Amino acid sequence: MRKIHDFHGGIHPVENKHQSLHTPIRDAGIPAELTLPLSQHIGAPATPLVAVGERVLKGQLVAEATGLVSAALHAPTSGTVTAIEPRPIAHPSGLPAPCLVIASDGEDAWCELPPPCSFETLERPELLARIRAAGIAGMGGAGFPAAVKLGLKPGTQVETLIINGTECEPYITADDILMRERAAQIVRGAQILAHLVAPAETVIGIEDNKPEAIAAMCAAAEGTGIEIAVFPTKYPSGGEKQLIELLTGKQVPSGGLPMDVGVVCQNVGTAAAVADAVEHGRPLISRITTVTGAAVDEPQNFEVLLGTPMSHLLALAGYRAADNPRLVMGGPMMGFTVPDPGVPIVKTTNCILAPSAQELPAPPPAQACIRCGLCAEACPASLLPQQLYWFARGREFEKAEAHNLFDCIECGACSYVCPSNIPLVQYYRAAKAEVLQMRRDAQKAEHSRQRFEARQERLEREEAEKEARRAARKQAAEEKARRAADAGSGEADPVQAAIERAQARKAAQAAGAASEENPLQKLEKTVVTTRERLEKAEAKLAQARSEGADHIAALETGVEKTRAKLAAAEQALQDYQAQQTPAEPAPAGDAAQAAIQKAMAARAAQANKSPLEKARDNLEKLEARLAKSEARLAESRAAGEEEKIVEALASSVERLQEKVAAARAELAAEES
Amino acid sequence: MADVSYRELSLNGLWKNNPAIVQLLGLCPLLAVTSSVVNAIGLGLATTLVLVISNTSVSLIRNIVSDAVRLPAFVMIIASAVTCIELLMQAYTYELYQILGIFLPLITTNCVILGRADGFACKHSLLPAMYDGLIMGLGFALVLVFLGALRELAGSGALFANMDLLFGPVAANWKIVVVDDYQNFLLAILPPGAFIFTGLIIAVKNIIDARIDARRAALREKPVKGSKRVRVTGTIS
Amino acid sequence: MALMRVTSPHAHGPLSTSAVMQQVLLATVPGVLVLTAFFGFGTLVNIAFAALLAVSFEALALKLRGRPPGFYLGDCSALVTAVLLGIALPPYSPWWLIAVGIAAAILMAKHLYGGLGYNPFNPAMVGYVVLLISFPVQMTSWAPPRGAGEVPGLLEALRACFTPGSFDAITMATPLDVLKQNDALLVRDLWAQSPQFGRWAGLGWEWANLAFLAGGLWLLYRRIFTWHAPVAMLAVIALMAALFYDGGSSASGGSPLFHLLSGATMFGAFFIVTDPVTSAVSVRGRLVYGALVGLLVYLIRVFGNYPDAVAFAVLIMNFAAPFIDQYTQPRTYGHAGTGDGK
Incomplete structure (x- = not known):
């Protein structure tokens, strides 16, 4: 028997789990239309691989993972793709997001699946590839793609593999019923996961309020070496960090991952899906979802295809919309409300909670905090919630951060116990958002400072270069004149010559140190360094694009500027060469040719979008910048800032206005 | 510099920039000796007198004393004035002198006096400097007396007790018993009471100021309101 | 809808x-x-x-x-x-x-x-x-x-x-007062002479204190507050009393039982010190807060000017509560530092 540790805090809300456990898992059938959000969980959205109108088969890959933290998407049934467009989805923001809509044909015809196999015969990379290809994401909470968690760095030693069957949130019974009915599958999944990460021990953690599930799991795990750990019921023991502390006594360092303490944690649902994917080659296209709450007549668990509208499940469970003031996806502690019952089930939808108004009454008005400290007692992260609340209210975000605001897991235990009904978690969320925004702003300011300094430096350098060029030109002209004079007549005025020499010396002096080295070499060097910088900047831009970072616009302008500079430098070099070697026009022509070619190539490289689109993008960007500059100008005028600043702003606004006008003309030209 | 508005000076000293309840200067005597009206009047008069003398003298020597030594010079002047006052009080109001005790010589260190000397008197000619000293002193004294009255009333239920200490035997029966059979409310007479009552006075002053500002703002906004209404009817018809 | x-x-x-x-x-x-x-x-x-x-x-x-x-x-x-x-x-x-x-x-x-x-x-x-x-x-x-x-x-x-x-x-005079004023009699004699004294402490007072203790225990059972501050306060009072109770000489400060059941001890421990608004917040903070209140109560009772001191002690510690909070922040999950775990 393993030692069960304890974690700080926790609460014991009314469980309300029995309501949905009267009946076995029921198949929810195939709805007429399935809506698959391309972004089902944290991480990058998937990229659709099918076009509207295309017929897809059950289990066919319809959208592939992009980037590291992403998961593939498969057709839950056979049918036709009818749309790829933004639809309302279950997301805390309530905003619509791109979805792939499939009209089912009712045939439920499978596509060709990889042959069933036994996991012992598969190598690690192969096994991982199968899990990744099946699009498995964590079925418990945030839905972190499973393959990412399992793709360990070589050389890491996992001590404990934890399979999370805790399900500590009230009402939810999806994992409970899964463990009761499919214990063997879960155990096989756990074995596969253990094979994959090679842990010293594998533990399945279950709260003691699920005796049937514990019995089933114990029976299934008999003789496999997998341990079933049972611990007292307490919310939020199912939180990954809390569960790790419960079972191992170790704490995941702040800002770190479970792997930092040698632990990999997966949900029981994920384990079952892994078993399905590896043994039968079946991708993740369905899940167990609890439908419960007083506003449904028959609370129960469904096996439901991903993309099924919630309304379909609710109807099967006998939903009374009139009794239901709010519809929650997830549990009453951490779930979020959905805007309407039509939103689809996704990989992370473990529960649909349709409470009546009496069951979960609307939050009463908050009273004053009496610093009773119940929240600090309940906090599983050992924070001081009411201190954080004061800081968040007083907008003292630095202090809130110093009090470890970002270690809050938003479990809601503090709000639950608060006798004054203060919406503490909302305060923390808002504070976190503010802090993140402030960090982004600071980063932006830092970027623009760097840009400004770079520009200043460049201007100075250009000025020096210009000066050097001018001096060189003058010198060359004088030289030529002198040579011509020398060639023309031997009786040149010596005084004139002396004057000319003096002037040349003076010019050389004026050019300063910059002109000390051979101007040709210098210009060539400029061209080379500028080209290097351009390449670097382009690489950075490409990277930023692939990551979807928010400073793309800034980088783009930087690249443009560098490109212009390169062209200027090449032009200068070419000019100089033309001047220096008037007798040999061919290489100069070559250089010009090369420059033209280069410019065209750059253009082509940039023009991966259609020119019309590009022009439009450009115009939009410019307009946005103009609007920002104008706002800034108005602001500084209103604030009565220094005249110099206002003038500078005004001139930049004018410049932008010109640019916008040019861009508009270009767009018009493109459109016509 | 020559054109100093005496009206402005008066307003500043008595209300807008009152040394006691706006600048919060000289709080030590303010809190320590205002347990009764007579103490407050005594110290208020002494402070006013010192302020007038020091402002006058500082203004007179302002062009002679160099910047580097001006603060020592000012302090010397103030100390001399305080010593004179102290001796005078020893001679004529000995009991009050004993009650005020250490707070009389401490007038030397009262920031109001040095503040006015350095902030006003050394930059202005004789008359304005004198007037400023008088008004600032009166502003300070008035707050002192008001606070003293409040505390005496709350503390012992009477007013103007022991006025003979300052005004001689004539004033022996000036005491007004406001509440008969009053249980002395010691807190008002003890130092915490001084803090509480000073805080209340400052609060009341702020309320009055806020009311005045609001009324002014309302007066300024009125024409705008009128024109708006005209425009609204215009668009409707 | x-x-x-x-x-x-x-x-x-x-x-x-x-x-x-x-x-x-x-x-x-x-x-x-x-x-x-x-x-x-x-x-x-x-x-x-x-x-x-x-x-x-x-x-x-x-x-x-x-x-x-x-x-x-x-x-x-x-x-x-x-x-x-x-x-x-x-x-x-x-x-x-x-x-x-x-x-x-x-x-x-x-x-x-x-x-x-x-x-x-x-x-x-x-x-x-x-x-x-x-x-x-x-x-x-x-x-x-x-x-x-x-x-x-x-x-x-x-x-x-x-x-x-x-x-x-x-x-x-209250028993605490009597004890404070006493500088000639042994505690035993004082007990015998003064009608105010009861079985363990003051007549009536001991039962009032026990009744407040009962009310406080009920609140503890109802989890209205935690045990830390009251227990710390009572423990420190008892400890101080034990330290300074020299068997009951005329200069002694009364037995631990006398102090626990006299004046406002129990009332203060369970109804005043537990006021959440003005006390320290964290568990360790409440222990420190309660202990210091207890210390002050004893010091003022025995060595100060007033016979009972719960109010003064509590107000003084109200001042200190924010500082106690500052220095007794619990260790957040996943952070290195003092405290349990890891």
């Missing part, structure tokens, strides 16, 4: 501020009953009049501050303040004493600082200390307990309160 959009958590626990306050009120009942049994109706009259005034003052203050009185009065915090002050005041206090105390508690200590939750000092104790400083005579005269003197009836209690001139209160 549009679906409600709210963020998690959706469930809420059963506790509310007014329920907490009501349970605190309920828990004072045994103590008040014992006080009434031994000292007559004085305390009850105190409480009734204080409650009336407190609610009126609270409503007035809320109105002046532009808050809806109905909603804020519902939290019952003014009633708690009134009851606590009413218990702390000597029985048969005149009406103006109670009025001044309640005004200081509600208007000054509570609403000048921003109302419930914002007051750095315990309102009831501020009211008590204002009275103690201002009216030492009235505040240190306690009625004799049944068995050591005559106990007035309800009518006389009302007269004592509302027409103080017509009532000649019989007063008697």
